[in-house]
Amino acid sequence: MMNVKLETKFDVIEASHYGMCxxxxxxxxxxxxxxxxxxxxxxxxxxxxxxxxxxxxxxxxxxxxxxxxxxxxxxxxxxxxxxxxxxxxxxxxxxxxxxxxxCPLVHKAHQALAQLVLAGYVPIVIGKAGHVEVRGLVGDFPSAVIVQTLDDVAGLNLDTEKIGVISQTTQQITHVEVMVQAIRERHPEAQVKFVDTVCKPTKERQQALLDLCSQVKLVIVVGGSNSNNTAQLADKCRKLGCRAYHVQSPSDLKAAWFDNVERVGLTAGTSTPQSDISAVKRKLMKMSRGS
Ligand code: SF4
Structure with a gap:
């Protein structure tokens, strides 16, 4: 009997962590x-x-x-x-x-901030001003300073010997570490205490993306068109050297994207329901078999 190998156009590789937290x-x-x-x-x-x-x-x-x-x-x-x-x-x-x-991990960030303020630190939150989580974090602490970029840090002029830093739970941990270092350099005279409040699911998803982009050249990122987190994920893939497309549903997938591609990565934003991811995955699998 002859073994018949079904010809596949490409393999689909899923990120080890993705989707809704x-x-x-x-x-x-x-x-x-x-x-x-x-x-x-x-x-x-x-x-x-x-x-x-x-x-x-x-x-x-x-x-x-x-x-x-x-x-x-x-x-x-x-x-x-x-x-x-x-x-x-x-x-x-x-x-x-x-x-x-x-979320209990957002609660933890609130507690960390409250403890820093109680201990006399001037509080800094690394995150996006205006984001609902950041508004909640700083809402009870009018003295809290929000910084999002290195330019924001360069503009700091705090008159204090103690600075306490936390971050929005969904920030890139590598960005947060760079920002903390910049805060230390901006205020070398101050004691800077950093409490890492980036949540575990966020870190897992960030690491999974690094791993995925080391294996593929093209990534499909599933998520709502208004999801900032999904758009950021696609951007991050591009920065890591992958071609990335942000799709909301299977009908957004275009056959031309997969020409001469051997492996396609699949990931999704944290607000994307499993049903949307599964629908895109099914269509990708079909396309991978050339059907
Ligand atoms: S992203 Fe992290 S902190 Fe935010 S809701 Fe999800 S698990 Fe909780």
Missing amino acids: FGVKAAIKAAEKLSAMRPVTVLGELAHNASVKRGLESRGVSHGKLEADSAVTKNVLITAHGASDKDRLRWKNQGYRVTDTT
């Missing part, structure tokens, strides 16, 4: 469970993904803003990204029933 998954589950019992308003976005939002809205979940004064339901839900105590209390004091799905 446990914190966001738990928050979505809590919103689904709560909405089955009573009407609920999510304060902000649980995940920056249109299909997640549509899925929740089909269950009757409303969306509102954390910084707003009112919501259309008496039950409100704080997302995995967290909130300041000030905002949490404001909703409670207005008579809303608050369900808090803040």
Whole structure:
């Protein structure tokens, strides 16, 4: 009997860690469970993904803003990204029933910041000003300084002997380390204490991307078109020397991308639901077999 080897056009290699983190998954589950019992308003976005939002809205979940004064339901839900105590209390004091799905690793970052402030450090948060997690972190500490770039660090002029640094949980750890070093150099006279608050799932995904890009030249990154995290992931692949395409659904894949490609990497942003990733993967596998 003759062995017939099916000819494949390319292999698909998945990153060892990708997609939605446990914190966001738990928050979505809590919103689904709560909405089955009573009407609920999510304060902000649980995940920056249109299909997640549509899925929740089909269950009757409303969306509102954390910084707003009112919501259309008496039950409100704080997302995995967290909130300041000030905002949490404001909703409670207005008579809303608050369900808090803040990720435990975001809580840890809040605690780290509070401890630094208590110990007399001037607090610096490395992160994106305006991001809901960063707003929550600094919301209770008006003295906190947010820095995102080396230019921001160069502009620091703090009159203190003690500086305490944490970061947004989803920052690139390598970027954070460079920023901490720059803060030390900007203020050599100060004692700079750094507490690493980049979360484990973020670090795992960052390492997995490095590994993936060492094996392939082309990466498909799955995620909502409005997902900043997915766009950043695609950018990072490009910086690592890979061609990268950000797709939302299987219909975005173009056959021409795969000409003369032997291995294709697959990864996804942290807000991407598994159903979207699986749909893209199925189509990729089909294309890999030339069908
Ligand atoms: S802290 Fe990490 S695990 Fe938690 S919600 Fe944010 S990204 Fe996800």
